[in-house]
Amino acid sequence: MNLAALSLENAPGFWVPLRFFLAVPVFGVIAAVVLFIDGGQLLQSRWQAATLAVTHAFTLGYIAMAMLGALFQMLPVVMGASFPRAERASLLVYLLFTAGTLCLVFAFLMHKAVLFAAAIVILVPVLVLFGLGVLVVIGRTGNVGATARGVQLAAVGLIVTAALGGYLGSGYAFEGLAPGRSATDYHAAWGLVGWIFVLIIAISGQVIPMFLATPPYPRRFNRGMAYLSILFLCIGSLVPSQGVREVCVAAVIVLMTVYAVVTLKLLQKRRRKRFDITNWFWRFGQGCLVAGGAVIAYGYSARTFAGQDGAMLAGLLLLAGFAVSLINGMLYKIVPFLVWLNLRMPVLRGEIEAGTRLYTPNIHEVIDVRPMKLQFVFHVAGLLLLVVTVFQAGSWGYAAAAAMLISNLLLLMNLLHATRLYRKYSSQILEVR
Amino acid sequence: MKIRKLDVRGLEAPEPLEKILDQLDSLHSGERLDVVHWREPLLLYPVLERRGYRYQSRYDEPTRTWLISISRVGV
Incomplete structure (x- = not known):
């Protein structure tokens, strides 16, 4: 099969990934509002209902939403794999996933069993079927590249995470069921490592050299990292021994640190030294990854962290620090690229005669630099204030929520600016044709 | 055969594709x-096929690079 020949024909329309990407900051805003309402007390324990609402607004509404959108774009264009009736499938996944996530967030906030039941009934089938679909459509192409394999491994991570999430949620939804708290640790570990970390490893192998103009990652690095992460996750989950589990946790922390160091070194080797906000989001995110790993390591050795729940701090650094920063940074690359790609598509497909003069914006002008810089400042401030909130409840929580709210509103504004530009120029191209 | 090198x-995406297409516009028989x-230009191949290259x-x-030679069909 000629993967390259498939890529232009099967490229999804502009709005297929964009509707996912535009929902990302909206869930960021929802998370910030919940934080604001519960600002004084939030983040004191991972078991608080409002903390779980914010966590899932981030993991599902922000992180998974962006990843699903990116996969609907990358599967056909980068891996030559496409869902049957991809446009319709993506719309269905988007609508159900958004509805399911809202149900879950409000279920935690309102303690409503019926909302938990709705969230389970919607989210588990959607995510499991999506994961299985990814495994099948990539499997059918025969593509065994590092990105394709990494995405398949991450799809396994997604399936396990969703299944464990459904099991845990059933304890809230149905009377008489009481899943053990240890299942929460497996749910979190598979979500964080098996789904998020493995997918970021796989996708960064493509997007860092492509959008940040770095040399490629070391040979077999991304493939090896993805396989090892899943391997240690499986051993740690299946072998019923505390000692083995701790060795596996330590091994994953080492993998996270190695990934962060190698990525930071690559970013240092950029040939173009022009200021790039994505670079700063990625550097900050890698710092959070190392810090999050260190907190887990410390938590394991000391069992507590300064009298607080170490898992809370680690989760904050790895989710809101690492994953959110990387996704935020990538949105500022992928969205302008999609604006450019879709405006140029008639030319690339040969539908407009070569040489026809069409105005398409320079990719660096699709989103202004200043509001992106400003958003970065609020993003960093929000995370640092959240870290302070873990140790010092009270007014710090409100300040963190305010910074997060402004950060996500700015992100939404910047992405909407890009879509307005696309609308403006896409109608001009139609007039020329 | 006269060879141009590029x-x-x-370069960040989509500059490589734009630069290659610019060169092709003035590429003679x-x-x-x-x-x-540094990367395999997957998006370029179908464009080349459609344009008759x-x-x-x-x-x-050894250099960890992709080398792509492009000429007009029939040359």
């Missing part, structure tokens, strides 16, 4: 464009 390493790239692509292991 090094697009270190009997000329060949040799491109050095012949290309050969190979990965050079």
Whole structure:
């Protein structure tokens, strides 16, 4: 099969990934509002209902939403794999996933069993079927590249995470069921490592050299990292021994640190030294990854962290620090690229005669630099204030929520600016044709 | 055959594709464009096929680069 020949024909329309990407900051805003309402007390324990609402607004509404959108774009264009009736499938996944996530967030906030039941009934089938679909459509192409394999491994991570999430949620939804708290640790570990970390490893192998103009990652690095992460996750989950589990946790922390160091070194080797906000989001995110790993390591050795729940701090650094920063940074690359790609598509497909003069914006002008810089400042401030909130409840929580709210509103504004530009120029191209 | 060389390493997407397409617009019969790239330009291939160019692509292991030779079909 000629993967390259498939890529232009099967490229999804502009709005297929964009509707996912535009929902990302909206869930960021929802998370910030919940934080604001519960600002004084939030983040004191991972078991608080409002903390779980914010966590899932981030993991599902922000992180998974962006990843699903990116996969609907990358599967056909980068891996030559496409869902049957991809446009319709993506719309269905988007609508159900958004509805399911809202149900879950409000279920935690309102303690409503019926909302938990709705969230389970919607989210588990959607995510499991999506994961299985990814495994099948990539499997059918025969593509065994590092990105394709990494995405398949991450799809396994997604399936396990969703299944464990459904099991845990059933304890809230149905009377008489009481899943053990240890299942929460497996749910979190598979979500964080098996789904998020493995997918970021796989996708960064493509997007860092492509959008940040770095040399490629070391040979077999991304493939090896993805396989090892899943391997240690499986051993740690299946072998019923505390000692083995701790060795596996330590091994994953080492993998996270190695990934962060190698990525930071690559970013240092950029040939173009022009200021790039994505670079700063990625550097900050890698710092959070190392810090999050260190907190887990410390938590394991000391069992507590300064009298607080170490898992809370680690989760904050790895989710809101690492994953959110990387996704935020990538949105500022992928969205302008999609604006450019879709405006140029008639030319690339040969539908407009070569040489026809069409105005398409320079990719660096699709989103202004200043509001992106400003958003970065609020993003960093929000995370640092959240870290302070873990140790010092009270007014710090409100300040963190305010910074997060402004950060996500700015992100939404910047992405909407890009879509307005696309609308403006896409109608001009139609007039020329 | 006259050979033009184009090094697009270190350029951010979509600059490599734009630069290659710019060069192709002025590529004459009997000329060949040799491109050095850090990544395999998957998006370029279907564009070349549609525009009637012949290309050969190979990965050079020692330099870890992709070398793409492009010429007009029938040359």
